[in-house]
Amino acid sequence: MSTENNILVKLNNAGYKQNNKWLVEGVSFTVEKGKIVTLIGPNGSGKSTTAKIALGFYKGIEGQVEKFTNKIGYVPQKISIDWTLPLRVNDFMLLTDKLSDDVVDEALKSTGVYHLKNKNLGNLSGGEFQRVLLARAISKKPELLVLDEPVQGVDFTGEIEMYELIKKISANLNCGILLISHDLHTVMSATDYVVCLNGHVCCCGSPTEVAFNKEYKALFGEQASKTLTIYEHKHDHIHTTDGEIKKN
Incomplete structure (x- = not known):
């Protein structure tokens, strides 16, 4: 740098x-x-x-x-997921990276979805899923x-909160x-x-x-x-x- x-x-x-x-x-x-x-x-x-x-x-x-x-962290516009698979949020966080429980928990807490850690990915709302994607992207800081x-x-109201969250992540x-x-x-x-x-x-x-x-x-x-x-x-x-x- x-x-x-x-x-x-x-x-x-x-x-x-x-x-x-x-x-x-x-x-x-x-x-x-x-x-x-x-x-x-x-x-x-x-x-x-x-x-x-x-x-x-x-x-x-x-x-x-x-x-x-x-x-670098990246959240693509489109992501291919088989929504019929019983995939929990925690499992999704670990799909391509070996992360400790503490790191996963911290990332999920940072985006406000720690309470969804053991929820099936297919049962999330659009806003919840975007927050999980964001948590995955920032997990390695x-x-x-x-x-x-x-x-x-x-x-619309969720959009406003998401942009506020993005600003907070940039600062933190x-x-x-x-x-x-x-x-x-x-x-x-x-x-x-x-x-x-x-x-x-x-x-x-x-x-x-x-x-x-x-x-x-x-x-x-x-x-x-x-x-x-x-x-x-x-x-x-x-x-x-x-x-x-x-x-x-």
Whole structure:
């Protein structure tokens, strides 16, 4: 790790071509310790491809990717599971890694699902399952955490709580987070830097800068910008893992 800064991964004019077609090109950004960088854009804009470029999944990419850490956690957008198998949450945590009970317990507690440790994976709600995936990703205390649509299957109130949890994890672990999301109205409040993609970088900067950028408005409309700038989450209540609201 460089002693001059906290950079974990750096993309410089990166891109990837498949079957002579660019999936994404000309992407540049850095992810630093304790910071959250969010990739937004319409479907097919290259968000997941960009994340996989950063992770080193592809060979023969355009541009450069510099990684300054190998301690990486990853939550993919899709995961194939045979839901008919009697697989408990604890078993799922241990599928590919040998983790101690203490490590598993700590990760599950960090994401608020320790009470589900012995529950069948197939009986979890969408929000509970996403929290288990997140627990699995942080179990080895990564320096870089890549989250591809981490709130899918979660209702609106659950989304807000999930983004708050992601911010807390970034602070507690001092890890950098590369986040992919289409939930523009909520994700902006949990983000330090935004990269808006549509096959290339349309615009980038702070959430406010992106919200007012003409390229962003062209993609998502004037109303999206208004929604982003007025969105504010009140903390006079808590959300359960099922998305229910309880007053403090």
